[in-house]
Amino acid sequence: MRSVTQKTQRLMLLDTASLYFRAYFGVPDSVKAPDGTPVNAVRGLLDFIARLVQDHRPTDLVACMDADWRPQWRVDLIPSYKAHRVAEEKPAGTPDAEEIPDTLSPQVPIIEAVLDAVGIARVGVEGYEADDVIGTYTARATTPVDIVTGDRDLYQLVDDAKQRRVLYPLKGVGTLQITDEALLREKYGVDGSGYADMATLRGDPSDGLPGVPGIGEKTAAKLLAQYGTLTGIIEAANDPATKLTPAQRKRLTEAHGYLEVAPKVVQVATDVKLPTTTTALPRQPRDPELLDHLGSRWGLGGSLHRLLTTLSS
The missing domain is CATH 1.10.150.20 (5' to 3' exonuclease, C-terminal subdomain)
Structure with a gap:
């Protein structure tokens, strides 16, 4: 993580799929690239990240991904685990695919490419869900942690003494439920x-x-x-x-x-073998030329500009 004083460090962990699903359903599908491809989830997620960074000022940020949205080891224990979300049609011999809207799945690779070009750490680990990546980063953190998710399962990571809280979106990410132990006891x-x-x-x-x-x-x-x-x-x-x-x-x-x-x-895993990666929030794009191409190709316009402006400030 970035070498700054303990007092100013704060790690933000994004449950990325949870956020791009919210963006997809919250931003009209009339938001499209020049070739007509819907990019509402892409632009919505970029706007979400810009707002989160602006409002909460993390020093480090990780976009945590589902490398395996339905790990076999969980299914072996409880076969019904997420079974109703499995897409009905899949190629023979392939892992279960999650049933997601037809116009959302093509946007996921765009999201990944843009995050990589910006330089935002993006971490998924084979055999584990994003929740497990978040759980492991949280367990290892020596600084305050903000977990941004629409999944209440991650409330189990809330710990006031260690300054670990969940930011639960109520309306976009402009209105967040700050979930601490007092709120959990109350609700x-x-x-x-x-x-x-x-x-x-x-x-x-x-x-x-x-x-x-x-x-x-x-x-x-x-x-x-x-x-x-x-x-x-x-x-x-x-x-x-x-x-x-x-x-x-x-x-x-x-x-x-x-x-x-x-x-x-x-229970989320807290012992996942995480890759070595820089989690420090980037000030400048990692690959400006590629990012410029992606922005033009997919018509990311103001959403990408707002994110880059927020990061540079």
Whole structure:
């Protein structure tokens, strides 16, 4: 990372796919390149990054990518994991492809090429999701960390003592929910370290995680308040002396198989082997000539200009 004083350093981690999906649906598809190719996700993401840098002034920034959006090791543990998002048609013998809009998928390589030419670190690791890359950077950070994502799963990384927070977009990135432990306790009744345990118990239909039938968010939070951790709850379910209701004990006991494997699926990895890369926010483009070509080829206009102006300032 850039050699500046500890006081001024701040690492920003982008859940890039989460942001370009939001850009795609938030910017009209009438925004097109000179050849008619939609570039609404590209331009929207560039505007998002410019606004984030302007408002939050990170010294380091990483665009974290899904090298594998549905890792096999997670599917092996819970076969339903993200199964409903798999595209129906794919070439035989190829990995599962995520079902995304036809006019979005061609924009992803453009996004990657532009980020590379600008000089913004872009990191994905084979066999892992962007969440895992974010989790590992966060675990290794010695400076404050801002995680920008529309995925609540990453609330598990919030840690006030270590100055780790999630910036959750409510409307674009101009209106962000600053997610700290106080907000998590207010909304969910848990802190960052307890969020993954709550999510495991509650389940998440959007990720194909069944949860424990009959135990929703509020009950999960109440049980965690009583027994501390998911491990404590499981131990309580196996101890007749505890004050679990018969129904709760039965539900937890019957979900034993799920509870054995779900934590590894729900918890983001923090030990991914990250590539060696410079995360310092660039002041000037890494490849000005290529970036000029990309800007003209794809009609990135004001969006690219705003990003470069923000970086240089």
